[in-house]
Amino acid sequence: MYQLLKRLSIFFLFIIMISHSTITYAEEVIIQVNNLNLRSGPGLTYDVIGQVNQGEDYPLIENQKQWVQINYKGNNAWVAMKYVKINKPDQKTTDDYKNTDNVSTIYDNTNLRNLPSTEGKIVGIIPKGTKLLVEDTTNNWVKTKWEGIKGYVPVGLVTDMLPSQFETHSNLKGKVIVLDAGHGGRDVGATGASNTHEKDHTIQTALNIKYDLEQLGAIVHLTRSNDKFISLTARAIYANHLQADAFLSIHYNSTPQHPNANGISTYYYDKKDQLFAKSIHEELLKTTNSKNRSVQFGDFQVLRTNHTPALLLELGFISNTTEELQIQRNTYQKKISRGIIAGMQKYFLTN
Ligand SMILES: [Zn+2]
Incomplete structure (x- = not known):
């Protein structure tokens, strides 16, 4: 019984860690x-x-x-x-905080001002993740003290999650992740309903995920960071060379003969990556609400020669007018990023 309780409490601790280590978006x-x-x-x-x-x-x-x-x-x-x-999605207001609460800055270089207004003089520049004590609240500004200096910060730039909860305890800290933006250069990939190119969408997605992963302390490498051609072999060799903890090849699908086709598929090659695939896929479906086109075995060269936990993601159909538009929206890109991050966090708890 004691063993069971101990296991259960460790399990719940993990759940708390997962639910708090997602990224905070303010306004x-x-x-x-x-x-x-x-x-x-x-x-x-x-x-x-x-x-x-x-x-x-x-x-x-x-x-x-x-x-x-x-x-x-x-x-x-x-x-x-x-x-x-x-x-202002889920925006906290000053009503959500009471004096003596602790908050933390969400971004680097948060201005501390001498008045509760952007007219106020900047009296300090606070780094991200700094714990601050709420001394008072007024009209969407939090009164606090930083390094002995009294001042105000906008309520939208702080969170009541402690820095340890939203960053340092993330199990992605120090993980080496390779993001592979599919296609590039002369290889444009698939062409969308309004003639957009897959290669341009995949690089945007990779850059977005990279930014979010880095907020959680991961070390992210891109197989390409601009519009250039890279062979499939070179992409896998790069991940092998880095001995990465994970490799994600990012793609968008296209079936012009079935313009209504939509949804997300996740591919693995090595049987041992099946759980990783499931973890990412399930979280992606939750955040995007996209159609489930299932986790599948995929005989892709970029996975076949890859010795790291490697997946290929088809994150939507650019041949579908609605999905093609959606893919270009930052809100959808954020959903993809959140799903992938949640899936990775879940996977790394046990791997
Ligand atoms: Zn592709």
């Missing part, structure tokens, strides 16, 4: 127009460092008068406020 900035310039600072005089498009969404970092700072694939960038909408 989201939804882009309202196409070709919106990203700038290096809050004003038209700052350099244009990229562009974003309508319907895409990014985590909000800071919200100034006419400019909004977003997290663009791991980098900070500014967009004009009038072209975006700010969404």
